[in-house]
Amino acid sequence: MTDADLQRLMQAATAAQRAGRRDEALRLFRAVIAVAEQPLALNVLGVDALGRRDWTEAAGLFRRAIAADPAAPELWMNLARCAREAGDKAGERRALEGALSIDRRHFMALVRMAELDEREGRMDSALTHWTGVLAMSQAIEAPSPSLTAVFDHARAFVAGHRASLASSIDEGMADVRGGLTRQERRRFDACMDHMLGRRAIFANACAGLHFPFLPADEYFDRAHFPWLDRLEAETPTIRAELEALLAMPEPGLSPYVEMPAGTPDNKWSSLNHRLSWGALHLWRHGRRIEANCARAPRTAAIIDRLPLAHLAGRTPTVFFSILQPGTRLPPHTGVSNIRAIIHLPLIVPPDGESVCGFRVGGETRGWREGEAFAFDDTIEHEAWNLSDAPRAILILDTWNPHLTAAERDLLARFADIAPAGEGQVAED
Incomplete structure (x- = not known):
């Protein structure tokens, strides 16, 4: 054929x-x-x-x-x-x-x-x-x-296999983990949670100046900021001053999100020009707001004694942040990883982190009045207040603790030479 x-x-x-x-x-x-x-x-x-x-x-x-x-x-x-x-x-x-x-x-x-x-x-x-x-x-x-x-x-x-493995790991490592503090085992626990599919690992996403080779840590170890104890000790003074301001007919708050006319709709549109997220700035982009510092003089004096990051036209930024009931801030990232953002909770609704909380990367925390923490805001984060009462915190920025003294000096000189970029920086 x-x-x-x-x-x-x-x-x-x-x-x-x-x-x-x-x-x-x-x-x-x-x-x-x-x-x-x-x-x-x-x-x-x-x-x-x-x-x-x-x-x-x-x-x-x-x-x-x-x-x-x-x-x-x-x-x-x-x-x-x-x-x-x-x-x-x-x-x-x-x-x-x-x-x-x-x-x-x-x-x-x-x-x-x-x-x-x-x-x-x-x-x-x-x-x-x-x-x-x-x-x-x-x-x-x-x-x-x-x-x-x-x-x-x-x-x-x-899911079943991972649950079984997680149980075996927890049981097999209980004696080792039991002798460590939460901070000592934090990175290992995150490693295990990622392996087991219980959390993601987030990287930096800088909208502006990105300093390479710094650890992308969601929450910084408190040991990097020994002065936080002094700041926390001033919580009653700062809170009393804020409460007095909020009791005034015109407390001086401004919408944190203020986008220029003509800005296309985006994830911030629902908060634009609204006091759902209100702020009273004492410092903004490296400039001291004298009028507002005069309204909160004791807080301003406390801030003046802190080792903040000073870069011409850029930092520090210090403000009272008021999140009204029923408000959620969308997941977002900040501008530069040369900073660490500090939150000092002042007025916190007593409903727990599921109702009023804060997430950075794969870790969610609640706020506790007078207990400050530091985080990297170039890692995706979000905040929410679904309670019936306002949430108020003091937000400020300082140096990323992983920068050396020489690197800080170089950045300061750079800031003196280069013009500061304009634009909104989400810092909550």
Whole structure:
């Protein structure tokens, strides 16, 4: 038979198959493989043998098809199906490995391998494959009901495996962790939580000056700021001065978000020119606001004694921040990682962090009156006050503690030379 004759025979077989003339198509495909190892014909006949539950014949036909076209993953998948239905786990694994050797991201090969791993008790391997399935699921916009069931099973398996691993880790490390402070184990705990899928790890996102190679730490270790004790001791004085201001008919607050006319709608639009987030600045972009300092002289004097970052036209910024009931600040990042932002809580609704709280990266904290903390505002953060009472804190910025004295001096000289950039800086 010539190549042309073989081609005409294949065309006739394919036409009969498409027309639904099953017996004729099978007869013609058998005629093809009698004279040539044609992979399509071998595959069609293998699928027919599968339907008749003749595993031996089907496997032989699929192996012949693979020998003729070893780079076709669908042939390996059909051989895997044949082995699975025949109860041949080893054969199924070999076939699935064949498909994955051609395409490591073959979706159904990953699904079938994960299922096989589970049946054989290879739970670590199943976790790897189900995790791969879930990663690929993000690209499937409208999965079928059967595929949705696969994804649900994958999520449940991964969650269960991680919960079991977390329990083993917690139990196995209890004696070691028990002897450490929360601060001493904080980074390790974040590492474990990320490995177990319980939290993300966030990087710096600076809208302005980005100082490289500084640690991207969400909350700075309090030990970097020994003067926080002195600031916290002044909480009653600062709070009393703020409460007196807020009791006035005109406390002098301004909307923190004040975007120029014509600014396109964005995540800050709902707060624009509104006192939902109000501020009274004592310092702003390195300039002391004398009129406001005169209204809060004791607080201003306390601030003057703190080791703030002074850069011409840039820092410090110090202000009372008032978040009204029912207000949420969207996730955002600040301008430069050369700063550390300090929050000193002054008036805090007694509802807990779920109602009135603050998140930096993967860690959420509540505010406690008189307990200050420092964080890197170039890591994504957000604040909310869903209580029935206002929340008030004092916000100020100081140097990032990981900068050396020489680096601070260089930055100060740079600020004297280069004009300060304009623009809104979200600092809460």
